[in-house]
Amino acid sequence: MAKIAVVGSGFIGRAWAISFARAGNEVAMWDQAPAATEGARDYIAGVLGDLEANDLLRGQAPDAVLARISVTPDLGEALRGASHIQENTPEKRDVKREVFSLIDGLAEADAVIASSSSALLPSTFTDHLAGRHRCLVVHPLNPPYLIPAAEVVPAPWTSPETVERTRVLLVDAGHAPLVMKRELDGFIMNRLQGALLEEAFRLVADGYASIEDVDIGIRDGLALRWSFMGPFETIDLNAPQGVRDYVERYQGIYENLFSQMQRRVDWAGPVLETVEADRRAKLPKEKLVERQVWRDRRLMALAAHKRKSEEDIGK
Amino acid sequence: MAKIAVVGSGFIGRAWAISFARAGNEVAMWDQAPAATEGARDYIAGVLGDLEANDLLRGQAPDAVLARISVTPDLGEALRGASHIQENTPEKRDVKREVFSLIDGLAEADAVIASSSSALLPSTFTDHLAGRHRCLVVHPLNPPYLIPAAEVVPAPWTSPETVERTRVLLVDAGHAPLVMKRELDGFIMNRLQGALLEEAFRLVADGYASIEDVDIGIRDGLALRWSFMGPFETIDLNAPQGVRDYVERYQGIYENLFSQMQRRVDWAGPVLETVEADRRAKLPKEKLVERQVWRDRRLMALAAHKRKSEEDIGK
Numbered sequence: 001m002a003k004i005a006v007v008g009s010g011f012i013g014r015a016w017a018i019s020f021a022r023a024g025n026e027v028a029m030w031d032q033a034p035a036a037t038e039g040a041r042d043y044i045a046g047v048l049g050d051l052e053a054n055d056l057l058r059g060q061a062p063d064a065v066l067a068r069i070s071v072t073p074d075l076g077e078a079l080r081g082a083s084h085i086q087e088n089t090p091e092k093r094d095v096k097r098e099v100f101s102l103i104d105g106l107a108e109a110d111a112v113i114a115s116s117s118s119a120l121l122p123s124t125f126t127d128h129l130a131g132r133h134r135c136l137v138v139h140p141l142n143p144p145y146l147i148p149a150a151e152v153v154p155a156p157w158t159s160p161e162t163v164e165r166t167r168v169l170l171v172d173a174g175h176a177p178l179v180m181k182r183e184l185d186g187f188i189m190n191r192l193q194g195a196l197l198e199e200a201f202r203l204v205a206d207g208y209a210s211i212e213d214v215d216i217g218i219r220d221g222l223a224l225r226w227s228f229m230g231p232f233e234t235i236d237l238n239a240p241q242g243v244r245d246y247v248e249r250y251q252g253i254y255e256n257l258f259s260q261m262q263r264r265v266d267w268a269g270p271v272l273e274t275v276e277a278d279r280r281a282k283l284p285k286e287k288l289v290e291r292q293v294w295r296d297r298r299l300m301a302l303a304a305h306k307r308k309s310e311e312d313i314g315k
Numbered sequence: 316m317a318k319i320a321v322v323g324s325g326f327i328g329r330a331w332a333i334s335f336a337r338a339g340n341e342v343a344m345w346d347q348a349p350a351a352t353e354g355a356r357d358y359i360a361g362v363l364g365d366l367e368a369n370d371l372l373r374g375q376a377p378d379a380v381l382a383r384i385s386v387t388p389d390l391g392e393a394l395r396g397a398s399h400i401q402e403n404t405p406e407k408r409d410v411k412r413e414v415f416s417l418i419d420g421l422a423e424a425d426a427v428i429a430s431s432s433s434a435l436l437p438s439t440f441t442d443h444l445a446g447r448h449r450c451l452v453v454h455p456l457n458p459p460y461l462i463p464a465a466e467v468v469p470a471p472w473t474s475p476e477t478v479e480r481t482r483v484l485l486v487d488a489g490h491a492p493l494v495m496k497r498e499l500d501g502f503i504m505n506r507l508q509g510a511l512l513e514e515a516f517r518l519v520a521d522g523y524a525s526i527e528d529v530d531i532g533i534r535d536g537l538a539l540r541w542s543f544m545g546p547f548e549t550i551d552l553n554a555p556q557g558v559r560d561y562v563e564r565y566q567g568i569y570e571n572l573f574s575q576m577q578r579r580v581d582w583a584g585p586v587l588e589t590v591e592a593d594r595r596a597k598l599p600k601e602k603l604v605e606r607q608v609w610r611d612r613r614l615m616a617l618a619a620h621k622r623k624s625e626e627d628i629g630k
Contacts, residue, residue: 119568141536142553149536176535178528186572188524189532191514193546194569195576199510200546209503213493215545217504220491221456221464223545226538228613230530231508231515236594237607238457244591247582253434254509257501258579261510264570267562276559279551292552297628298543305620313612 001025002169005078007103008088009040009071012116015143016086018044021068022057022145023173029071030078037071044069051145054300079107084169086138087115096125104131112162112169114138118190121183122155133159138166138177139187146299148176151187199261205271211278228306316340317484320393320426322418323403324355324386327431330458331401333359336383337372337460338488344386345393352386359384366460369615394422399484401453402430411440419446427477427484429453433505436498437470448474453481453492454502461614463491466502514576520586526593543621 001024006013009031017040021027031037048062057065072078079085085107089099096115103113113135115122126135137153144150150170154163163179170177178188186194196218203209209217225234232243239246265271283291316339321328324346332342332355346352363377372380387393394400400422404414411430418428428450430437441450452468459465465485469478478494485492493503501509518524524532540549547558554561580586598606 141540147536147539149532151532176531178524178532178536180524180528181522184518184523185575186568188518188528189536190568191518191572191576192511192529192532193537194572195510195514196507197546197550197569198573198576199506203499203503203506207496208499209493209495211547213495213503214507215547216491217464217466217493217507217545218541219543219545219548221462221493221504222508223538223541224462224614224617225456225610226533227542228534228617229610230532230534230538231512232526232530232590232594233534233598235512236598237603237610240603242591242600242603243594244587247587247590251582253501253505254512254582255579257506257509258513260500261506261513262577264573267566267569272559272562275547275562276557279547279558283548283551285557288552288555288557294629295540295544295552298624299539301624301628302539302543302620305617305624309613309616309620313616314609 002083003028003081005030005082005085005107006088007031007075007078007085007099009037010088012140012142012144013086013088014040014044014047015145016088016116016140017069018047018051018065018143019145019173019175020086021065022051022060025068025173027069028078028082029069030073030075031071034073037073040071041066041069047143047145050297050300054304056146056300056303075102076106079103079111082108083111084166085111085113087113091117091119093120093125096120097128100125100129100135104129104135107131110134112136112166114166116140118187121185122153122158123183126155126157132157134162136162136166137183137187138170139189141189143296143299144175146296146303148174149189150175150177151189152177152179153183153187154180155183197267198264201267201271201275202261202263202265204274205265205269211275212282227302228309317398318343318396320345320397320400320422321403322346322390322393322400322414324352325403327455327457327459328401328403329355329359329362330460331403331431331455332384333362333366333380333458334460334488334490335401336380337366337375340383340488342384343393343397344384345388345390346386349388352388355386356381356384362458362460365612365615369619371461371615371618390417391421394418394426397423398426399481400426400428402428406432406434408435408440411435412443415440415444415450419444419450422446425449427451427481429481431455433502436500437468437473438498441470441472447472449477451477451481452498452502453485454504456504458611458614459490461611461618463489464504465490465492466504467492467494468498468502469495470498512582513579516582516586516590517576517578517580519589520580520584526590527597542617543624 003026004020006029139151141147235246236243318341319335321344441447454466456462550561551558
């Protein structure tokens, strides 16, 4: 197993530490604010207990996983011997540029340097580096120890070997990497999410549907099949002769809809009053944190269910 | 409990019969082709066995549910005493207009007449009817006995009472109705699906992602949270202060993406070669039917899991 350095010990850094350590890797966490790092291991211990309760620790005891996670105030020590570095500092281009300079100067010659950035293209903060060929983005959804998908996004100068080593590391850690051919704003997942959200806000703004109607249509409708097949396999199975048959039968309908979707509704405009009023009526602001705990419990139960279904029924 | 008439005994008609009968309603099925109707009860018996195995029959024996489903070659007999009629004939405007004329003439005075149409607006095939105030669309995803969401779509002349009675009937049958304020092409679910598919095809056509990358991003990523929360609750929980905070932080990113999404890729163009080649490499055409059986088993297991999670962790 490898040594992984996690740079930045906030929510995402801690979650990556759990994911990598669960897979058997040694993890060294570093943060420029020692206070942040200090709370990290206690927080992680709590999560590991929940994961064990859902049989999501690969049969290991929480303590055994926790023992593989260390925290250090010394960046050089965190990076020493690490073959993969996962960076989780704030989403600001200048911050990332500086942090990557620092890491590139201190890391082992053959280490891969990955950023968890969700919004910055890797080319915008790695162009100046001697080791830019070994830099890329690995963007998770939160929390990565419960959501397998992670986007691997190369800059134009990222070497194929860097991409491949990262892909293998992620698969070994139980992740499902999406390997982009080249970088693009929003990567894959936020583009898909954005396309759907634009239509959702438009339907609400135009008075056709409520917030709850949209959420029902996804959580009690479309996302059931999507949650174990994805959208392409879904349409492939939704016409007798497969995806070509589906396109021949139904593209006309979608083409007509697309032409109605060219107008953008300002999410922060009047529609936001409706969206916020509906959401706050269902969930008062003071219950948001409690509901996030509920969400993560549901995600854990779903992860356990999917693993069992893949074993019992097939993947 | 009510008597429901199911008009058209194809795949969707049979599935509705199961859903309504499971909830305790008497169901009378009719088809203009007696041969189609004859196979229907055998088919339904098979599905009921699978549902029982997943504890999805509300504790009833399959035979008890099947006993509530009758088939008749006489439309008048099927409609007699029925308070709700669910029509499932081919998606052709002329066919629907004729069938609706027939039903409107024969049905009880206070019966609701619903079409399962996925593509036709209710106004386009009910405008000529004396009883057009009691007509609407109730569009399910397939199969409705496993997928709760169903879209209720009124024509401009559909009475509020018709909409409300339909909503209550669906809720009693364990469905999660989306009640549209007024009709719109594609309703809600196909518009959301279409928006997402357009971006999926564009990402593949432009060479950024593979079919499999898109499917991973949804099935191992976005659709996990969506499958129990929907997209609005997801973003509401994805910023510390809720959905307003989310919009203030991230709308800029999505606005930029939207401006890149105005170009439509022809799904039947060169991209279809890629999509079809990738899908057929993963699943040969002769295995499509087998995979549909797998899909329905996974859907059943997921339905059972969701019910249990709602009980254990909360809805």
